[in-house]
Amino acid sequence: MQERDERGREVLGVYSHSLKYQYQFGERGSSYRQGTYWFVIRLDEERYSVQPLNGHHLPSGVTKTVTKEEFLQYYTPEMEYFRKHTAPALESLREKLFMGRRFFDMGRLDKAEKLFCSIVLQDETNIDANTGLTEVYANQKRFTDLRTVLDRLFGVDDLFREQQRHKFNEFGILLRKQGLFDDAVRFYRKALEVNPEDDHLHFNLARAYYERGRKDSCLEHLYECLRLNPGLVEAACFLDHIEEEDAKESGS
Template sequence: MRTDRGERFKVSNYPLILGVYSLLLDADIGSGGTQGKHQNLTHWYARQLSATEFEVQPLNAHHVPSGVRSVLGEMDFLKQYTPEPTYYRIHTVPALETLSRKLKMGEDAFKAGNLDEAERQFIKALMIDDKSVEANYGLGEVYSEKKDFDKLKKVLNTLLGVSEAFTYEHRQKFNQFGISLRKNGHYDESIRYYTKSLEIVEDDENVYFNLARVYYEKGLNDLCVENLEQALSLNPEFIEAQKFLKHCKKPLQPRA
């Protein structure tokens, strides 16, 4: 899809879902005298990120995008990938609708306090896409509320291995899960979680603030102050951080 044909896309419309595209590559098989070539066809979920950037993500066995995303320039994308609208309509759209439905049912059950039903629905979603950030976050919140530490640890390890979980696109889920960890007393897990986030996004004052709250509840005042100061260095007008820092420094002030 060229941006120089017809009306240009407005920046506010990005990213654009383009659908499913196929990639046909030659692959070597065998070795020596029996070596030959065959063509390997794979399917990818494509989005247009800007006028010149395109993102592709492989489809899994259930026809939904899952796994590492790659960004290509316009010419590379147009030369290598072929649109597959029929495949998208018949296979991917229904699968994505099913996945979305399971996630919604899980979220509704969680909000209603039905943790067992929420767990079932999020697990069903993970059966469609085991790398689903939304499903893993949802399941993590369930195990955090249940205080099922072993299962929570497994989900947390999964999330820590998926950089996408810490991107702006999933900011709401990111915040909800972090708050759930802290409120349910999973302080060490909270620290791992927020520390990982800062490896990916270093300039988010809210993460430093939330990390400070965890250290405060663990009784580690110096680390709390350190993270509040870091938050304020990024955003000096952060009122909550200003108040929290003032509170934390009160015991250090000499008595009259």
């Protein structure tokens, strides 16, 4: 199996896990069928990412990294399980996400919401579907529903991992543009707990604080952004703008 995920990493498929069963190289099939099932991605030659499957045969929940030695000792390939259950479930999910995004781009928000909701029913922590719902609810000004999804997303640690940086940057910008400055601040602060050296996070948090009217906090993160990346033109221009505002206020 040589499938690749969206980041180009090698997908190994579904494996079962047992502390009592050691897979022997060259063994045909697996006699183990009663333990937990895990979706496995090879990170590099020495590390593997494993994520448990939920009742819908989809990878869901917290991922963890195991060493090559641990992986070879305790994880057993379940190719037939992957072929019959997980592969079709993943393909169905991809189709729903594609159609959901397409309906959203067409302005057919009700249909987009229906598809994103159907995914969340199968995988409550699916980042793409939940993010899609936030965009639908933001456009419909359904802020109570939006905050429900936000609270769910804040509990998904995977969202704030390094590999999701492009997603949570876009997501925070969406919140800020919708005028949800407190939620944007909350979102970026959570992301910074995982990525404290991310200059763009500090820049976006500075903008959210500025819109919130908290100039001191804005400048704090703007300075930190420029310390991390002195060449970020947008941050330098933003700082110039704030300094010009301060000068005008002082002059008046």
